[in-house]
Amino acid sequence: MSNTTTRDEAQLSEPTIGRTRNATAALVFEDRTYSRAELEALASGLAVRLAERGVSAGTRVALMSSNRPEFVVAVRAIWRLGASVVLLSPAYKQDEVVHALELTCPAAAVGDHPVLAEHADMLHLDEPITPAAGEVTDVRPDPGAEAVLVFSSGTTGLPKAVRHTHGSLAAAVAHWRDALHLTSADRMQVLTPPSHILGILNILTALETGAWLRLHRRFDIDLMLRHIERDRITVEMAVAPIALAIAQHPELESYDLSSLRYIMWGATPVTASVADTVTRRTGIGWVPAYGASELPVIACNPVDGARLDSVGRPVPGVRVRVVSLDTGEVLPANGIGEIQARADSLMAGYLPGDANPDAFDDGWYRTGDVGCLDEDGWLRLTDRSKEMIKVKGFQVAPAEVESVLHGHPGVADCAVFGVPDPVTGEAVVATVATDGAVTEAELIALVGDRLASYKRPSRVLFVPEIPRLPSGKVLRRVLKERYGRPSDE
Numbered sequence: 001m002s003n004t005t006t007r008d009e010a011q012l013s014e015p016t017i018g019r020t021r022n023a024t025a026a027l028v029f030e031d032r033t034y035s036r037a038e039l040e041a042l043a044s045g046l047a048v049r050l051a052e053r054g055v056s057a058g059t060r061v062a063l064m065s066s067n068r069p070e071f072v073v074a075v076r077a078i079w080r081l082g083a084s085v086v087l088l089s090p091a092y093k094q095d096e097v098v099h100a101l102e103l104t105c106p107a108a109a110v111g112d113h114p115v116l117a118e119h120a121d122m123l124h125l126d127e128p129i130t131p132a133a134g135e136v137t138d139v140r141p142d143p144g145a146e147a148v149l150v151f152s153s154g155t156t157g158l159p160k161a162v163r164h165t166h167g168s169l170a171a172a173v174a175h176w177r178d179a180l181h182l183t184s185a186d187r188m189q190v191l192t193p194p195s196h197i198l199g200i201l202n203i204l205t206a207l208e209t210g211a212w213l214r215l216h217r218r219f220d221i222d223l224m225l226r227h228i229e230r231d232r233i234t235v236e237m238a239v240a241p242i243a244l245a246i247a248q249h250p251e252l253e254s255y256d257l258s259s260l261r262y263i264m265w266g267a268t269p270v271t272a273s274v275a276d277t278v279t280r281r282t283g284i285g286w287v288p289a290y291g292a293s294e295l296p297v298i299a300c301n302p303v304d305g306a307r308l309d310s311v312g313r314p315v316p317g318v319r320v321r322v323v324s325l326d327t328g329e330v331l332p333a334n335g336i337g338e339i340q341a342r343a344d345s346l347m348a349g350y351l352p353g354d355a356n357p358d359a360f361d362d363g364w365y366r367t368g369d370v371g372c373l374d375e376d377g378w379l380r381l382t383d384r385s386k387e388m389i390k391v392k393g394f395q396v397a398p399a400e401v402e403s404v405l406h407g408h409p410g411v412a413d414c415a416v417f418g419v420p421d422p423v424t425g426e427a428v429v430a431t432v433a434t435d436g437a438v439t440e441a442e443l444i445a446l447v448g449d450r451l452a453s454y455k456r457p458s459r460v461l462f463v464p465e466i467p468r469l470p471s472g473k474v475l476r477r478v479l480k481e482r483y484g485r486p487s488d489e
């Protein structure tokens with residue numbers, strides 16, 4: 001791994017999200033190249049069309065788009081008008097889109113997805129975008145104004161909208177840029193969905209830093225490795241499935257990856273055997289990091305001297321504490337409890353608003369993760385205090401999947417939980433007590449038709465009954481003990 005590039009202090013000023021410096025080759029997609037000036041001109045043109053549809057300061061715009069340059073243009077156009085962006089995953093199915101629209105009440109919609117077009121008057125991104133002919137009002141939003149809403153499922157069922165302001169998003173970008181030592185000399189590529197917090201954070205940070213950025217339509221391991229070699233990528237972003245694909249590639253050694261400074265591992269805990277295999281085969285080291293939709297950058301390893309047994313230390317500007325699961329008291333070093341954090345990058349809150357009281361403890365965000373901080377400030381994750389299942393970095397609420405399964409007439413009762421999976425981090429397992437004829441394939445297909453593909457159970461286990469407390473609460477720990485073998489066994 002090459003030495004870290006010396007940071008240019010001029011690049012470390014506070015970012016202004018929604019504006020970039022005028023330079024060449026800011027964004028590359030397939031065979032197209034966009035300068036910063038071109039992106040801004042296209043954003044101006046799209047802003048005019050959105051304004052004609054009633055978008056103005058304080059309104060919201062739903063954006064459901066595949067990975068493409070027009071996604072970036074749309075975000076910047078919406079911000080130019082002082083509106084906020086509601087990011088819908090292109091993996092969402094009809095019920096999920098309807099829920100998101102009812103929760104956020106956007107004034108307009110833009111994207112390229114037919115499901116969004118069914119439920120909103122969508123401005124299609126396949127339509128040509130031309131630069132504005134005249135001056136376009138460019139609203140300079142207040143740092144406290146709402147900028148973006150991303151979705152994060154809750155244990156009670158339907159996804160919640162996480163509200164970030166321009167100020168919190170700018171702080172997250174600054175934290176990410178500084179933690180990874182990114183400069184305008186870096187070259188990056190994004191293969192993950194931009195509707196996920198990590199995807200949009202990587203895009204915004206690269207553009208704000210002045211780094212060279214390639215956006216990919218979808219993840220393809222051969223294309224990814226080929227572009228590391230051809231584009232001389234310096235920083236690669238990876239989640240568990242990408243890391244495993246690298247480790248298992250039969251011709252990995254045939255690619256020249258010497259331009260990489262490191263590979264960042266995020267969204268799920270590091271699988272040490274996978275990371276070690278990649279380093280052994282390529283000589284490239286890893287930089288594990290930790291964040292959440294609600295607080296995008298919590299901790300990160302140093303780019304030199306990273307370790308795989310920790311998500312790193314809290315980044316400058318983020319405070320972390322560990323509290324007792326029983327009493328809520330702050331624990332000393334090495335005490336195991338719930339991880340809580342606070343920072344300027346913390347979300348403004350959830351929609352619906354009734355989800356907020358459980359999310360905060362006297363201003364501290366309750367991550368739901370269990371772990372400890374040692375005497376030197378290294379943070380380790382050990383468990384989840386919440387019941388969320390994390391698949392490829394996406395959160396899956398058991399109650400949401402259970403509500404779909406309960407809709408089948410053959411299901412008398414059911415419960416969903418997660419098990420470790422070497423590819424996806426966790427896999428969804430459904431236990432079902434039947435009240436009629438039903439097959440595993442039917443139930444998996446039912447969930448797949450109603451919800452995003454990553455929420456689909458990897459397997460369905462038919463059981464005599466679902467263990468519950470007298471209150472009705474599912475004893476998921478009992479189910480995990482009885483049926484929770486890892487998905488690769």
